[in-house]
Amino acid sequence: MDRLLSIEIFVKSVELGSFSAVAEAMNMSSQLIGKHIRFLEQSLGVKLINRTTRSQHLTDIGISFYERSKNILAEMEVASGLVQEVRAVPTGKLRVSAPVSFGVNALASLLPEYMAMYPDIKVEMALTNRTVDLIDEGFDVAFRVGNLSDSGLIARALRPYKLVLCAAPHYILEHPTISEPTDLLEHECLGFSHTELRTHWTFLTESGPMSVPVSGRLMVDSGEALMKAAIAGLGVMLQPLELVEKEMEAGRLVEVLANYPVPTRPMHLLYAPDRRMTPKLRSFIDFTLSHFGS
Numbered sequence: 001m002d003r004l005l006s007i008e009i010f011v012k013s014v015e016l017g018s019f020s021a022v023a024e025a026m027n028m029s030s031q032l033i034g035k036h037i038r039f040l041e042q043s044l045g046v047k048l049i050n051r052t053t054r055s056q057h058l059t060d061i062g063i064s065f066y067e068r069s070k071n072i073l074a075e076m077e078v079a080s081g082l083v084q085e086v087r088a089v090p091t092g093k094l095r096v097s098a099p100v101s102f103g104v105n106a107l108a109s110l111l112p113e114y115m116a117m118y119p120d121i122k123v124e125m126a127l128t129n130r131t132v133d134l135i136d137e138g139f140d141v142a143f144r145v146g147n148l149s150d151s152g153l154i155a156r157a158l159r160p161y162k163l164v165l166c167a168a169p170h171y172i173l174e175h176p177t178i179s180e181p182t183d184l185l186e187h188e189c190l191g192f193s194h195t196e197l198r199t200h201w202t203f204l205t206e207s208g209p210m211s212v213p214v215s216g217r218l219m220v221d222s223g224e225a226l227m228k229a230a231i232a233g234l235g236v237m238l239q240p241l242e243l244v245e246k247e248m249e250a251g252r253l254v255e256v257l258a259n260y261p262v263p264t265r266p267m268h269l270l271y272a273p274d275r276r277m278t279p280k281l282r283s284f285i286d287f288t289l290s291h292f293g294s
């Protein structure tokens with residue numbers, strides 16, 4: 001006989017108080033219910049229920065077995081639910097938050113592929129460089145660059161975020177040579193008004209990380225705007241590789257201090273802890289890890 005079914009029948013017999021009530025609830029005969037209980041007792045080698053024609057009560061070991069059996073059945077139900085969710089078709093609205101430059105230059109071009117894979121999902125993406133509150137603002141997931149605070153959110157590590165120091169070729173020709181990080185003290189450094197990039201840029205040297213204070217007349221909260229200013233020759237900027245890569249390939253920007261790389265920044269995909277993850281959330285996490293995973 002099916003031992004798991006026998007355990008389920010045993011639990012129901014305790015909760016409903018009689019074999020006849022269990023038989024009615026499970027559409028079985030009372031004789032078959034009794035047979036399952038006897039099978040379970042014989043396989044365990046103990047008496048679980050003392051039963052008379054008028055009443056039934058659990059033995060001491062029956063009480064302990066009942067408590068454990070309830071937990072087993074509850075866990076089985078959760079596991080079965082998870083399997084059904086994995087097999088379910090992802091549907092509904094997915095709200096995503098991402099930094100502006102990453103969203104425009106890396107994520108947006110991949111969304112058509114994701115949406116073609118899951119035609120029943122609608123995506124609403126908010127691009128912002130501020131730190132959003134996933135719970136209060138109703139986001140399913142958020143991409144975040146930089147070190148994480150202890151927020152209680154689940155974080156999946158992605159590829160490190162690479163930054164590149166660059167400037168327009170004519171700026172390089174018209175201004176003093178930049179051969180080491182401290183030379184930036186004499187240059188216009190285009191400021192990004194988020195994180196420590198406002199005031200300090202860090203480089204890797206043979207003796208370890210070197211932090212250089214930077215300043216300039218322009219401070220902007222948009223990497224795209226800074227890039228336009230850099231191409232126009234206004235100064236040197238430090239921005240993500242995916243933002244400047246095409247402009248560097250076209251020759252409108254050139255890398256500066258290539259022998260002094262900028263430390264990569266950690267990047268994560270965040271979502272709220274949820275024991276029963278929805279298919280739409282699981283599908284996007286898997287998709288993100290396949291393209292941006294570490």
